[in-house]
Amino acid sequence: MSTTQTSPAWQSTNSGWTLNGQLEPGADVRPERRARSLSGLPPRPTGETNRWMRLLTNPWTWISVVLFQLYAVTLYLVWRQLSADQVFPEGVIPGLDWATLKQCAGYAAPTAAVWALVFIAFDRFRPMRPLFWLLAFGWGACMSIWISLNVNSWAASLLNVTASPGDPAAQARPAVFVAPFVEEAAKTTFLFLLAVLVRYRIVSALQSVCLAGLAAVGFAFTENIVYYARAMVYGSVTIGTGDVEEAVQQLVFLRGVITSFGHPLFTMLTGVGLVIGLRARSKLVRILAPLTGFCLSAFGHMAFNGMSSISQMSMTRLVIQFVIVIAIIAFFLFRQIFKERKRIATRLGDYVRMGRLDSRDVVNHSVLWRRAWILIVAARRGWRTFQATRQRIRAVTELAYLRDAMVRGIVDEAGHEREKELLGQLAVLRGTALTEATGLRLDIPWRRLAFWRRRRA
Known part of the structure; x- marks a missing residue:
């Protein structure tokens, strides 16, 4: 008698993403939980679906x-x-x-x-x-x-x-x-x-x-x-x-x-x-x-x-110092934006070379205006699409910083389990979330707005 083997599937719950909807049978989660805690990683989702219970716990x-x-x-x-x-x-x-x-x-x-x-x-x-x-x-x-x-x-x-x-x-x-x-x-x-x-x-x-x-x-x-x-x-x-x-x-x-x-x-x-x-x-x-x-x-x-x-000091000198300090703060913050953009692109490029991500994911998730545009269009297409898009953007960003921490040696082997969870989450969300900013158009019902204006007039 032949048996059909099914590959592991990541399933979505209200509390997160689990393998086949539950933990692996017979697995002792205490060593893994301790390893994640030592690396500062979040624990594996428990599969709890009650929103109030998740809030209370x-x-x-x-x-x-x-x-x-x-x-x-x-x-x-x-x-x-x-x-x-x-x-x-x-x-x-x-x-x-x-x-x-x-x-x-x-x-x-x-x-x-x-x-x-x-x-x-x-x-x-x-x-x-x-x-x-x-x-x-x-x-x-x-x-x-x-x-x-x-x-x-x-x-x-x-x-x-x-x-x-x-x-x-x-x-x-x-x-x-x-x-x-x-x-x-x-x-x-x-x-x-x-x-x-x-x-x-x-x-x-x-x-x-x-x-x-x-x-x-x-x-x-x-x-x-x-x-x-x-x-x-x-x-x-x-x-x-x-x-x-x-x-x-x-x-x-x-x-x-x-x-x-x-x-x-x-x-x-x-x-x-x-x-x-x-x-x-x-x-x-x-x-x-x-x-x-x-x-x-x-x-x-x-x-x-x-x-x-x-x-x-005179008011003129105070104003000059104010402008100089604000310019220094702005320069530092904008410089950090470009550094973080480069870091995310570099770490996501590792997954592109491994065949885990598409090359367009690097472009769409390392540029702020592209991420913002994807979210704006997703919000126009319904709550389900918006939630999936937001979760995917957060998962890709977390994956990039997790990879950076693993390369630096901050996170040990426990990071690989979190990495698998995030990649599985991206695979599930790909069918619902918006992934590409190029070519997206914001569908605004101009005719409906014009009709409402004429009716109001």
Whole structure:
């Protein structure tokens, strides 16, 4: 009697891609799970189809719940501390009231929104989950502010700063010698936490810079609110301060526009050092690269605070420095885009030579505008096509970075199993997803739109 042998088939489930819909019989998954964990690779999908069960069993669900509650508690503690009246020998300065904070939040929001969109826009090749973006921003806006406020005030008291109207931690010596190290450490703690938990996902300088920049933008957002509110309250209770609203608007222009690059620029240096350490094989580089990045960010922050404290530069010089720094940041980020494009093309070319991918996959997945156009057209052709196209683009990108990690020696033999899963996923998605950008046309129902316009008229 003859038997028909069937080849292994990759099947799609709501939780991922499995071989014949289940794990291999008799296979002990514990050694493989440990090997994947040591390499930072995600575990093999379990085949669970219930979306709510996947959500409840995902560890990041509970990590997010804990962190958001922690953010709320620390923000409330900061509010309690800043709303208390400050008593000085010269008099009493009222604490910050809720109406003033809301008004100042409106002043600080445009700066935060612009910088956040800039950093998210550059994280395009293998973007992090929006949850990580939100957690990074919340960490900087809540946790980092609470840590810096308490540690800076404690360090200022140790430095015997003479009490004066205003926060003693904002005086020259703590601002130059203490605040840079405390604030940079507080902002980048979340980045190092992600490097420990999901280091496999942080694969490029663009991702690390995006997360570091969002944490810095969140920190600057809350800090600007505090500075604007303090200036408004202090001017309203002090005689001879002049037009309070005009003074606050000048402060908004200075902190929200001219020097708004400060916190993102310094924290970016730590992010670059961290990703260099994560992508390096040498243990010495893994230790020294993040440490060097942190030291550069802290010393740069120290130099910036020092110049701001001891020198009074004209507005023209500040604008010139602002333009120069923004140009440097833009040059660095665009240079990283071309480097990541070359890296993806090189690693996907390995699979083309092995016969696993088509040569057009290299062109379509290493150029950002081609990827974006494929997604736009796929969205017009239905949810199923859009989902398949999005999953395929993410799988191809992950495959390229996985290959890069295996070539560098960062991922061991466990990467081959993940490689097989991704190649199987691409084989299944090829029939549904859009794979070629050349010749795609965006089908827009112009006749239907014209009919709707005539009917409306």
